[in-house]
Amino acid sequence: MTSRREFVTKVSSVVAGSGLVLAQGPSASAQQPAPASGSSQSKLDEIRARGKIIVGVTSEAPPFGFIDEKGELVGFDIDIAKLFAKEIFGDETKVELFKQGFAARWPNVQNGTVDFGAQVTTVYPDRALNVAFTRPYIDSGIVLIVKKDSSINKVADLNNASYTVAHLTAPVQAERGKRLYPNAKFLTFDSISAQFNAVKLGRATAAQLDSPVAFYYAKDNPDIRVLDEWLTDVTGNAVFLRQDDFKWWLFLDTVVAEMVGGSRFSAYKAIYKKWFGIEPSSARIAQSGRKA
Amino acid sequence: MDYAAQTAHLLIREFPQLIAGFLVTIGVASAAIPLALILGLLLVVPRMAKSSAIAGAAIAYIELMRNTPLLAQIYLIYFGLPLLGLYPSEFTCGVAGIALQHAAFMAETYRGGIESISPQQWEAARAIGMRKLKVLRLVILPQAIVRILGPLGNQMIILIKDTSLVSAIGVMELTMTAKMAIERSAASAEIFVAIGAFYLILTTFVGAVVRLAEHYAAESN
Numbered sequence: 001m002t003s004r005r006e007f008v009t010k011v012s013s014v015v016a017g018s019g020l021v022l023a024q025g026p027s028a029s030a031q032q033p034a035p036a037s038g039s040s041q042s043k044l045d046e047i048r049a050r051g052k053i054i055v056g057v058t059s060e061a062p063p064f065g066f067i068d069e070k071g072e073l074v075g076f077d078i079d080i081a082k083l084f085a086k087e088i089f090g091d092e093t094k095v096e097l098f099k100q101g102f103a104a105r106w107p108n109v110q111n112g113t114v115d116f117g118a119q120v121t122t123v124y125p126d127r128a129l130n131v132a133f134t135r136p137y138i139d140s141g142i143v144l145i146v147k148k149d150s151s152i153n154k155v156a157d158l159n160n161a162s163y164t165v166a167h168l169t170a171p172v173q174a175e176r177g178k179r180l181y182p183n184a185k186f187l188t189f190d191s192i193s194a195q196f197n198a199v200k201l202g203r204a205t206a207a208q209l210d211s212p213v214a215f216y217y218a219k220d221n222p223d224i225r226v227l228d229e230w231l232t233d234v235t236g237n238a239v240f241l242r243q244d245d246f247k248w249w250l251f252l253d254t255v256v257a258e259m260v261g262g263s264r265f266s267a268y269k270a271i272y273k274k275w276f277g278i279e280p281s282s283a284r285i286a287q288s289g290r291k292a
Numbered sequence: 293m294d295y296a297a298q299t300a301h302l303l304i305r306e307f308p309q310l311i312a313g314f315l316v317t318i319g320v321a322s323a324a325i326p327l328a329l330i331l332g333l334l335l336v337v338p339r340m341a342k343s344s345a346i347a348g349a350a351i352a353y354i355e356l357m358r359n360t361p362l363l364a365q366i367y368l369i370y371f372g373l374p375l376l377g378l379y380p381s382e383f384t385c386g387v388a389g390i391a392l393q394h395a396a397f398m399a400e401t402y403r404g405g406i407e408s409i410s411p412q413q414w415e416a417a418r419a420i421g422m423r424k425l426k427v428l429r430l431v432i433l434p435q436a437i438v439r440i441l442g443p444l445g446n447q448m449i450i451l452i453k454d455t456s457l458v459s460a461i462g463v464m465e466l467t468m469t470a471k472m473a474i475e476r477s478a479a480s481a482e483i484f485v486a487i488g489a490f491y492l493i494l495t496t497f498v499g500a501v502v503r504l505a506e507h508y509a510a511e512s513n
Binding site: 103107131188191 | 371382460461462464468471474475476477478481496500503504507510511
């Protein structure tokens with residue numbers, strides 16, 4: 001008995017076996033059908049039968065979603081999610097808030113883990129290739145935070161090899177970085193709180209954040225300030241859901257339209273004021289002739 | 293395009309970034325494994341010391357490092373050192389975090405091997421006048437290491453899988469590059485199966501090397 005021959009036989013059989021196992025992988029996931037619009041039920045019907053909505057949210061981007069001192073998940077996005085539950089079931093508690101990381105947003109709506117996401121998610125056309133968006137429910141934009149005593153005042157100041165910028169894993173941030181400050185070093189994190197801590201603790205000179213999140217952090221952290229120059233146009237955060245479900249998208253989009261300037265504007269105004277301290281404006285109200 | 297062609301197209305497109313991440317994973321593991329092995333060895337000597345103060349300190353370190361989550365330790369090193377004015381790179385912090393915890397596991401593994409060597413060998417070596425550390429180095433350890441090659445290999449494989457945690461502090465290893473590929477392409481199952489295969493290749497290779505070492509050691513005994 002040669003131990004070497006035994007050994008070689010065992011190793012090759014393990015490799016062959018794992019090769020066989022792995023070959024099952026792609027064909028197994030092919031069993032989940034690519035969404036066939038005709039045959040599968042709309043999410044709206046599924047939800048009404050189920051009795052609650054499951055909404056993807058974040059717990060680390062104040063004031064949109066975060067854990068407060070009492071240990072509860074609260075935030076602007078969370079209150080918006082509850083409004084949807086109120087519209088479908090008349091009861092805003094019929095919602096399950098599903099905390100997810102930013103990298104899991106698209107897969108979780110596509111595979112049905114969540115019914116939709118309300119998670120600090122900006123509408124970009126290239127994202128619309130893979131997921132569906134409603135119209136935006138809040139305006140936003142991307143800004144940079146720096147430490148108060150930093151010498152950075154304009155975006156162009158960052159374009160220097162001695163500076164480091166903290167990004168999120170979202171590819172659009174890296175693209176912006178390559179375009180606006182290619183000489184700086186990039187750090188990539190998978191959570192907004194890690195980005196913020198990187199700046200606060202001096203690991204990075206600056207970080208790209210959504211403007212409402214940046215202002216919220218700056219309010220509680222006087223050693224952080226927001227640059228006046230924004231990195232983007234005014235953008236919009238919207239609800240995202242899987243493609244190929246027109247009935248569900250139309251319902252969600254209708255609710256958003258009514259929230260931001262129609263029959264549900266009062267409820268929306270209250271939530272907005274609660275988290276941002278000011279009232280939202282609405283073009284429809286301004287044009288309607290109503291005085292207040 | 294049918295599903296297989298689509299997936300192949302996707303994986304080919306993402307392949308360069310995934311390979312780059314795989315190389316970083318190999319880099320982290322290659323740095324952390326020797327460091328953990330050596331630190332573990334340095335730790336087992338005080339651990340088995342006669343003085344209860346020295347042994348106590350070693351035991352305290354081992355218990356603390358084994359029983360706290362590796363991710364918390366990595367965060368503490370990366371975000372905590374700047375408070376002391378130190379700014380090591382994320383790669384350094386990641387390797388340090390992994391090596392410091394796994395050294396604790398290695399130390400216990402070494403201890404098991406050393407204690408399994410018959411005390412008569414200790415007595416015989418001491419009787420001919422060898423000092424304790426020399427006994428350890430020349431007589432006990434060579435035999436002990438041969439016995440614990442299996443468990444050491446186990447620990448190394450666990451260490452390789454733990455390297456995925458350093459993605460939390462921004463090291464662009466395989467899990468991080470996979471997450472970014474998923475954000476670009478919205479195809480999570482395919483990417484995760486692909487990186488599972490990468491990790492499997494690495495761990496199988498290390499496991500095979502250890503088993504080869506065990507065979508040679510057994511043959512030479």
